[in-house]
Every structure is written in C-alpha cells, then in structure tokens.
Amino acid sequence: MLKGVVTAIHVLIALSLIATILLQSGKSAGLSGSIAGGAETLFGGKAKGLDEKLGRLTAFIAIAFAITSMVLVVWK
Numbered sequence: 792m793l794k795g796v797v798t799a800i801h802v803l804i805a806l807s808l809i810a811t812i813l814l815q816s817g818k819s820a821g822l823s824g825s826i827a828g829g830a831e832t833l834f835g836g837k838a839k840g841l842d843e844k845l846g847r848l849t850a851f852i853a854i855a856f857a858i859t860s861m862v863l864v865v866w867k
Contacts, residue, residue, distance in 0.1 A: 801859040811849045
C-alpha cells in the first residue's frame, strides 16, 4: 500500500517535471529565434526573473524525482 502511494507521488513529480521543462524558454531557436530575440531586446522582452524561478523549480523537482526513483529501486 505504501509503495503505491510512493509510486503515485513519483508519477505526479514526473508530470510536474515535464511541465516545468516545457514552460521554460529555449536558449536559442535557430535563425527565427535570433530575429525574434533581437526584437524582444528592442521592444522589452520577457522577464528574466520568471526563467530563473522556473530553473530553480525544475532543479528542485528533478532532485525530488531522483529521490523517489532511488526509493522505488531500493524498495523491491
């Protein structure tokens, strides 16, 4: 029963990790990204604070994912 709860938490952590990764902006998107990046700089682009917060949140969720993975592996 407790293993099922840990597995459910692991699945929720995995889905939240996927979501936080997809919410982050890419570092470069090729030629179209360089053109749009110049326009964002000229016209006031995205707030960098949000990207930093998402980066920290992603790191925290990734650590939680690794911990639950190890718990599930050790717990046969």
